[in-house]
Amino acid sequence: MARARRNKSYRLANLHDRRSRELPFNAEVAEIEIDNPLALDPGEKILALRSIRSDPLGRLHAHHQIDETQYRGGRAFQSDWERAERGPQAVDPTREYVDGARTREPVTESQRQAVLRLNRVERELGTDGAALVHDVLVLGLTMDQIGQRRAVRTQRWNDYFARRFRECLDRLALLYGFATEATAQRPESRR
Numbered sequence: 001m002a003r004a005r006r007n008k009s010y011r012l013a014n015l016h017d018r019r020s021r022e023l024p025f026n027a028e029v030a031e032i033e034i035d036n037p038l039a040l041d042p043g044e045k046i047l048a049l050r051s052i053r054s055d056p057l058g059r060l061h062a063h064h065q066i067d068e069t070q071y072r073g074g075r076a077f078q079s080d081w082e083r084a085e086r087g088p089q090a091v092d093p094t095r096e097y098v099d100g101a102r103t104r105e106p107v108t109e110s111q112r113q114a115v116l117r118l119n120r121v122e123r124e125l126g127t128d129g130a131a132l133v134h135d136v137l138v139l140g141l142t143m144d145q146i147g148q149r150r151a152v153r154t155q156r157w158n159d160y161f162a163r164r165f166r167e168c169l170d171r172l173a174l175l176y177g178f179a180t181e182a183t184a185q186r187p188e189s190r191r
Contacts, residue, residue: 030062073173084114
C-alpha cells in the first residue's frame with residue numbers, strides 16, 4: 001500500500017515558536033529581547049512580550065522616550081522601594097497562634113541598605129524630584145494625573161513634569177552606578 005503524501009512541508013523555524021497569537025482585549029504589550037532560559041549556548045536571545053499597561057517606566061522604555069541607563073536606574077529604585085517597604089503581610093499558618101498579637105519581623109540587612117539608598121536618593125533629587133519619582137515609579141501615575149494632583153492641567157506643565165522626570169532618571173542612573181558623570185551630562189538633542 002502506498003503512503004499518502006502530505007501537502008504541508010515541515011518547517012522547523014515555526015516548530016518552537018512559543019509566542020502568543022491571541023492577546024486579551026485590553027492588552028498593551030511591547031516586544032523585548034531577553035536571554036533564552038532554554039538555550040544551550042550562553043548569551044542566546046529570544047523575543048518576548050512585556051505588558052506595559054500598568055508600567056509607566058516600561059512604556060517609556062518601549063516607546064524609546066528613555067534610554068537603557070534611565071530604565072535600569074528606575075528599576076533599581078523600584079526594587080529598593082519594594083525591599084524597604086514593610087506593608088501588609090500574609091498570615092503565616094506555620095507560626096504559633098498567640099491571641100492575634102504578632103511580633104514584628106526584624107529588619108534585615110538588605111532592607112536597611114535599601115532604606116539608606118532611598119534616603120540618599122531623596123537627598124540627591126530634592127523634595128520635588130523625589131515626590132515626582134515616587135508618583136511615577138511607585139504609584140504608577142501619568143504626567144496628566146500628576147498635573148491634576150498638583151492642580152496644574154496644561155500641556156506645558158505635563159512637558160515640564162516629563163522633562164524633570166527624565167532628569168531624575170538620569171540622576172538615579174548615576175546614583176545606582178548605571179551611568180557615569182560624562183554620560184549623564186549628554187546634550188538634550190540626542191534624546
